[in-house]
Amino acid sequence: MSNVDRRTVIRGTAAAGAALAGTGLVRDPAAAARARRSRPLGPAQPLDGRPAPAFDYSRANKLPREMTGYWEKAFTIAGAARTAKVYISPETPIRSYYTVLAVPDGVDSTDFLRRTGWRDVADARGEGLFLLEPGAEGWGDAVTERGYLDAAMAFYQANSYFSIFGEHYLVGYGAGAGPLEAWAAAFPLRVISQVYLDSTGLPADYLGGIGPLEFDGRTEGSYTDVVFPDGFDLIRHDEVVLPTWHINPRRTASFSVSYWRRANDAEAHGRRDGVLGVVHEQRRGSQRWMTSYSGPISQVAVQDRPLSYWSPRTTRQIVAFLTFYSRYENFFAYGNQLVQRADYDRLDVEVRTMEVAGYAREYLVHVPDSARRRWGRRAPVVFVWPGNTQTDRVFFDSAQWWKVAEREGCIVVTVCEQYSASAISVSHRDSDVFFRQLREVMLREYDVDPTRFYSTGQSAGSAVTQNFALAKPEYFAAVASTSFAVAPSPAGTVEIDGVTYPSAKRPIPTYLIYGYGDLAFQEGDLWDDIDNRLDAWAAYHLGVNDLGLEDVDTRAGRRGGWKDRFRTWTWKDRSSDVPMVKLTNNLYRSHNNIPEETPLLWEFLRHYRHQVTRKGRVLRTFSPSGFQRRGDEVEIPS
Structure with missing residues (x-):
């Protein structure tokens, strides 16, 4: 099986x-x-009338101490x-x-x-x-x-x-x-x-x-309803x-x-x-x-x-x-998936903390045994940014990046967010500072290949990844994320952690997957009459690669995956024939990513390498074999 x-x-x-x-x-x-066992449980204390707990910044990704107990x-x-x-x-x-x-x-x-x-x-x-x-x-x-x-x-x-x-x-x-x-x-x-x-x-x-009883294509909140094709068999309750x-x-x-x-x-x-x-x-x-x-x-x-x-x-x-x-x-x-839960001890997943901008932050590091076998002392690293309110532990299981890591030998670093609207929820903050500190930890303490650092994320985590692609493309060899497209403002700027940066206007290999029933500002595709953030994302990345919408491999999109749910478009650099911009619409999901998308993200990322010269120039190469064969690297014009 x-x-x-x-x-x-x-x-x-x-x-x-x-x-x-x-x-x-x-x-x-x-x-x-x-x-x-030596500590008596005592009577349960009433929650009725109790105020919400205060923020407890002394604990990284933990419920406040005042809420532990019975x-x-x-x-x-x-x-x-x-x-x-x-x-x-x-x-x-x-x-x-x-x-x-x-x-x-x-x-x-x-x-x-x-x-x-x-x-x-x-x-x-x-x-x-x-x-x-x-x-x-x-x-x-x-x-x-x-x-x-x-x-x-x-x-x-x-x-x-x-x-x-x-x-x-x-x-x-x-x-x-x-x-x-x-x-x-x-x-x-x-x-x-x-x-x-x-x-x-x-x-x-x-x-x-x-x-x-059948599950239809209606979604919740600010998402777009999914419209199924004629003759589509809806899932029944007794088929879950x-x-x-x-x-x-x-x-x-x-x-x-x-x-x-x-x-x-x-x-x-x-x-x-x-x-x-x-x-x-x-x-x-x-x-x-x-x-x-x-x-x-x-x-x-x-x-x-x-x-x-x-x-x-x-x-x-x-x-x-x-x-x-x-x-x-x-x-x-249609996005619900039963998966194997990660066993941290068996996988030797490290639950680590560090201080970021004055706050304790948690993150997970998974170094699979396959990393040393496949890459020696130069393993690629994927930095993973979960969606809003998704902690590192939630996303580690839901996205199944650990499965890809075990098979492919990549190291996975999963970021945890910080307290946001309440003491029991998290959201992204200080992402630029956090990444730079994480990068130093990985270079100092692990056997990694700094030319093969990649970024991915879901929803708000995709926004982090895609904003880095716009403002700081020198950080990563390539990026690939799900469910949140971003583009520079009309003034050509990008905001990260409340700080405004000019868009770099430099190419970086970029892949985005989104759902048919995703956030409203990503409704439709690039050829419809809807002008939204999805179109702005494509316009920016195609523009910096000197490409147009018409340069796509096929306007109809290539179909694949379970029930042909994926519809994918690819744009390649004209001189090197290297894929530089890729977009997939998952026809049968709402906003949340599904684990079937994770191998697609890795399959895109694994082919790219980059180096930054002392003068700040970014040199990128593409390996058809994913650096499995010597001498097959192709230089990507910058």
């Missing part, structure tokens, strides 16, 4: 233990867990008082992964966190927990609990106290499993993976009503792959198991696993949209024997199953 062997998802307690360390946030999770949120549902709990570990980053737990009937949540080991897991992984709790009479059925689930999940997904990754792990216990599973079936794009213990499942009429594990399901759960097997396009016959039970793997020839990049990595497992709620071993096994996966894009189905 593509990229990963599904049989490595979980291998008993060894894999379960590794799952605790998989984030790379804590190198010795067992020691961290032992340290936490909290309670109150709700009134149909006149009845209900509550939910939140546990935020001391090292929880901004927009961390969270696990949503539906606590079983008759159980104290505080005792549940302690005895099951969920609190220790959260502390060891530097993640958060959101606990859904039964009412005074216990859990109701999926229909009667919908009001509580909607209210609690709406608060959890958007509030002033903490921020989340945007996709969720779900675990339902006993009578709480059904209501949580019902929410997952209604909102499958928001769920990474799910586990249910002792569930009675969902009735056939409920699943039969949700399954046929969602890894699922049912532990000791009741006989009435057979409809649920069948539903998820169908949604995951799973094999009819399962294989036996010592921990998971019977595992139905996604078919190898599966055509599900959500695994178009990763291949058939999903699965539905059924363990017929019960596992103890109160055993930390059970919790570790659940964590191992859930966290093999990640997912991104929680509202537009």
Whole structure:
């Protein structure tokens, strides 16, 4: 299968233990867990009426210290008082992964966190927990609990106290499993993976009503709606792959198991696993949209024997199953992708900090083993700028640059933004200073090729990359980014970090990918009647290369990718025949990038090298082989 062997998802307690360390946030999770056990959890503190936390600039990409701990949120549902709990570990980053737990009937949540080991897991992984709790009479059925689930999940997904990754792990216990599973079936794009213990499942009429519902091309906010061609098959709810594990399901759960097997396009016959039970793997020839990049990595497992709620071993096994996966894009189905989550420890991803303009900033450095094998002591480096509010950790998984790095041997440096509108959100600032400091770190501490430094980014991160291309093209050999086109102002200037620079008016190999349903100022293509920022971006880069729109390789665009979703245009330097400007429209996505685009960006970048002379002249070359063959470099006229 593509990229990963599904049989490595979980291998008993060894894999379960590794799952605790998989984030790379804590190198010795067992020691961290032992340290936490001696500290009583105490009663949950109320969030109602509490002011939003203050900025905590002493912590790089962490939720403010005042928000770490154990909290309670109150709700009134149909006149009845209900509550939910939140546990935020001391090292929880901004927009961390969270696990949503539906606590079983008759159980104290505080005792549940302690005895099951969920609190220790959260502390060891530097993640958060959101606990859904039964009412005074216990859990109701999926229909009667919908009001509580909607209210609690709406608060959890958007509030002033903490921020989340945007996709969720779900675990339902006993009578709480059904209501949580019902929410997952209604909102499958928001769920990474799910586990249910002792569930009675969902009735056939409920699943039969949700399954046929289709996802259309409507987008949200300032984005453009996607218009599908005639005869296009829309994705149904019951075609969204969602890894699922049912532990000791009741006989009435057979409809649920069948539903998820169908949604995951799973094999009819399962294989036996010592921990998971019977595992139905996604078919190898599966055509599900959500695994178009990763291949058939999903699965539905059924363990017929019960596992103890109160055993930390059970919790570790659940964590191992859930966290093999990640997912991104929680509202537009055709950009939603299930992927393998990066294991920081296995990949040896470094979580580093430095002071930038007086503030602590985080960044990730991934040096794959393939870098030394392929490039010796001169590996290329890709500087990655995430989108607005996307931390380095969010984008590391969603863009899957680590997969490209493992295969191609490039070093990936992923930037984290700084606090912006609130203490639980981030945005780009001091990007020029940050890059110059990062460049010095890479030159001083790593085996890199300074002639092959590249920049990429998504949305606001694309704006950073593209502004560097306009004002400081000497920084990089080439740039390639997604979902944000920029161009000089009418006065010919560029603004970076609030500082105005003149555009350099010098060529740099440039590639941009955007979505059909992207930001409104990128609507359409370069040949329509809409004059917007996309046209201005092209006009600038074509102009500095002495090219015109008519010099394109084909006006129709070259089609490729999953369902021919990519429509690509290329402009080449006239004298050297080297690609200098490239544009791709992803016909079936909204604003957020998809991991299938990441290899396209690298395929463009990897061919370029540049040097800056003492007099400031930039010399660029192009290698058809990506510097794999000696003597094939072509000089690009400057």
